[in-house]
Amino acid sequence: MKRRSFLKGTLATGAAAVAVNAGLLTPSTVLAEWNKAAFSAKSTDDALNGVFGSSATAASGDIKLKAPAIAENGAVTPVTVDATAMSGVESIAILASKNPIPLVCTYAFAGSAIGYASTRIKMGETMNVIAVVKAGGKLFKAEQEVKVTIGGCGG
Amino acid sequence: MAIKIRMRGKSKGGVAEVKALIKHPMESGVRMNKKTGKPFPAKFIDTVTVTVNGAAAVDSQWSGAVSANPYMAIKVNANSGDEVKLSLTDNTGAAGEASLKLK
Amino acid sequence: MKKTLLIALTLGVSVAATSSMATTVDPETDRQQMVDFFKAKSPKIDFNEYKDGGYIYSADAKAQWEAAEEFPPYLDSIDAGEAAWNKDQAVFEKCFGSDVSKIRPKYPYFDEASQEVVTLEGSINKCRTDAGLKPYKWKKGTLAQVSAYLAYNSRGEKVNVKIESEGAKKAFNEGRDIYVNPTGQFSLSCAECHTYNAGRYARADLLSPNLGHTTHFPVFRAKWQNLGTLHRRYGGCHKNMRAKPFKAQSKEYRNLEFFQAYMSNGLEINGPGYRK
Numbered sequence A: 001m002k003r004r005s006f007l008k009g010t011l012a013t014g015a016a017a018v019a020v021n022a023g024l025l026t027p028s029t030v031l032a033e034w035n036k037a038a039f040s041a042k043s044t045d046d047a048l049n050g051v052f053g054s055s056a057t058a059a060s061g062d063i064k065l066k067a068p069a070i071a072e073n074g075a076v077t078p079v080t081v082d083a084t085a086m087s088g089v090e091s092i093a094i095l096a097s098k099n100p101i102p103l104v105c106t107y108a109f110a111g112s113a114i115g116y117a118s119t120r121i122k123m124g125e126t127m128n129v130i131a132v133v134k135a136g137g138k139l140f141k142a143e144q145e146v147k148v149t150i151g152g153c154g155g
Numbered sequence B: 001m002a003i004k005i006r007m008r009g010k011s012k013g014g015v016a017e018v019k020a021l022i023k024h025p026m027e028s029g030v031r032m033n034k035k036t037g038k039p040f041p042a043k044f045i046d047t048v049t050v051t052v053n054g055a056a057a058v059d060s061q062w063s064g065a066v067s068a069n070p071y072m073a074i075k076v077n078a079n080s081g082d083e084v085k086l087s088l089t090d091n092t093g094a095a096g097e098a099s100l101k102l103k
Numbered sequence C: 001m002k003k004t005l006l007i008a009l010t011l012g013v014s015v016a017a018t019s020s021m022a023t024t025v026d027p028e029t030d031r032q033q034m035v036d037f038f039k040a041k042s043p044k045i046d047f048n049e050y051k052d053g054g055y056i057y058s059a060d061a062k063a064q065w066e067a068a069e070e071f072p073p074y075l076d077s078i079d080a081g082e083a084a085w086n087k088d089q090a091v092f093e094k095c096f097g098s099d100v101s102k103i104r105p106k107y108p109y110f111d112e113a114s115q116e117v118v119t120l121e122g123s124i125n126k127c128r129t130d131a132g133l134k135p136y137k138w139k140k141g142t143l144a145q146v147s148a149y150l151a152y153n154s155r156g157e158k159v160n161v162k163i164e165s166e167g168a169k170k171a172f173n174e175g176r177d178i179y180v181n182p183t184g185q186f187s188l189s190c191a192e193c194h195t196y197n198a199g200r201y202a203r204a205d206l207l208s209p210n211l212g213h214t215t216h217f218p219v220f221r222a223k224w225q226n227l228g229t230l231h232r233r234y235g236g237c238h239k240n241m242r243a244k245p246f247k248a249q250s251k252e253y254r255n256l257e258f259f260q261a262y263m264s265n266g267l268e269i270n271g272p273g274y275r276k
Helices: A014-021 A044-052 C005-010 C027-041 C047-057 C059-070 C075-087 C089-096 C120-130 C142-153 C166-180 C190-196 C230-240 C251-263
Strands: A064-066 A077-082 A089-096 A103-109 A113-121 A127-135 A138-148 B005-012 B015-022 B045-052 B055-062 B071-077 B083-090 B095-101 C109-111 C116-118 C219-221 C226-228 C273-275
Touching (some): A044 A089, A044 A103, A064 A138, A077 A138, A103 A113, A113 A127, A113 B055, B005 B083, B005 B095, B015 B083, B045 B071, C027 C166, C027 C251, C047 C059, C059 C273, C075 C089, C089 C120, C109 C166, C116 C166, C120 C142, C142 C226, C166 C190, C166 C251, C226 C230, C230 C251
Antiparallel strands (some): A064 A077, A077 A113, A103 B055, A113 B071, A127 A138, B045 B055, B045 B083, B083 B095
16 A cells, blocks of 8 residues: 655645645645554554654543544544643544544644544444543543444334 | 545634535445455545645544544634635545635 | 324323224324323423424434534435436426425325325326336435435425325325334334334434424435435334335335324424434
C-alpha cells in the first residue's frame, strides 16, 4: 500500500498534488504519513505512544466529551471532543477502549484551527470512548462509557 | 471516481464550524463476507486535511473504525467569506475535495 | 363484544383477547381514543411531537437522532430521487401534477372506483407501467428515493387521510384488524408493542408509538445504511416477530398503511427520517 509521501513529492492522489503545485501547502506544513504503527496498536497505551510518543495522560475536566450513554447503533456512535476551554491545543485523539484497534482517529491543529472535533465512530460493544488532548506539550484525557446493545427486537 | 463530499460552514463571532458529510463505505478490512469466508477488503478514508484561505488548519488521520458515510466537524477562527477547503484520500488511492466560502 | 381500544386499555385487558377477529369501529372515534390514550400515558408530551417517533421517550436517543438529522445521510437519496423524477418528468407530471410539494400529502387514499387503498409508492409504479416504463422495486432503491424526494418537499404539510365511504371505512377496519390481532410465533400484535407498551424497551429497542408512525417514511435506517419504504419495514418487523410477512404493496399492507396513516391525521409530514 503506497503511502503518500509529501516531502518526496510523490503523491498517489490528486488532491494534495494540486495543493502542492499551487503552492498552497508549503514544506513547513508537512502532512504526516498515515500513522500505521498507532493504527495497528492493540492497546490504548501503545496507540497513544504511537501518536504522541507517550501514554502518560492526566484527567482533565476542561475537555468536554460528548457521547451517548446508550448508543442507538454502535456502528454510528456520535462523539464530540470540545477542548476549546484549554489553551495551546495541538491535537486530539479519539480511542475506543475495547475495539480490536483502539485508535479511531486523530486531529492535528495548526493556524486558525480550534481544539474541537466531532465525528461518528464504530463501537463493537459496551466500552469507553477516550479523548486525549495534547495541549501545551502535555497530554490530557477524558473518557466515558458508552453502552452498546445488540439483540433488540426491532431487527 | 472522486469521493463525494458535502460541506457546510458558517462563521459566527469569528468562529466557524465546518461540517462535512462524506459518501464512503469505510470498510475496515475486518468485516467478514459470509459468502466467501474472507474479509471485505479494507477501503477507508485515511487522511483528511482542511485549509483556510490556503493555510493549513486541520490534518486528520482516520482508521476504518470511523463510521460508514462519515460525518466530521471541526472549528476554525475564520470569518464570512473565508475559503475553507477539505481534501481527503483513502487507503486505495481514491481522493476527494470540496471547498466553500464561509457564510 | 366490541371493545374500544381505550376501554380495553383502561381495564388493562388486551383488545385482541376478547374482541372478534373482525371488528367494525368508527375511524374518527377510534383515532380520538388513541390520541387520548397516548395523552393519558404521557401527559407531558405534546401531540405534535409524535411525528418524531420513539425519540420522544428518551433524551439520550433523541440527542443522537438530532445529531444525525443535523446533516443527515439521506441527502444523497433525496438528490437521487430528484434526479429519477426529473428523468421521467413528463410521465410523472401527467400523473401527479407539477407541484412536488403537494403529492405526498394526498396518499394513501381510498379509491372508490377500484375499492382499493392507493399508496404513494403504488401510484408511482402504476404511473410508470401505464406509460410503458419499467416499475421500480418495492422496498428500496429508486422507489424509496423518489418517495423520499416527495416526502422531503412536503415537510410541514399535515397528514390528512379521508374516510368518506363505507368502502374506506372497511379498509380502515381491515388494516386495524391486522394492527390489533396477535400473529406469529410470539402471538404478538402490533398494538402490544406500539400502543400498550410504546415508550418501554423490548430488549434493547425503545418501542415507538403508532401515533405518528407513518409521518417520517421512507426511513434511512443506520442498520441498512440505506433508505427503505414503509412496507419494507412492515415486512421486516413481521419477520422479526416470527410472523409471516405480507408482500410489499399487498392489500394487507396497504390497508394497514391506510389505518396507520389515518391514525396519524393532523401530524406533520417529516420524511424521510433517520432511524437507528
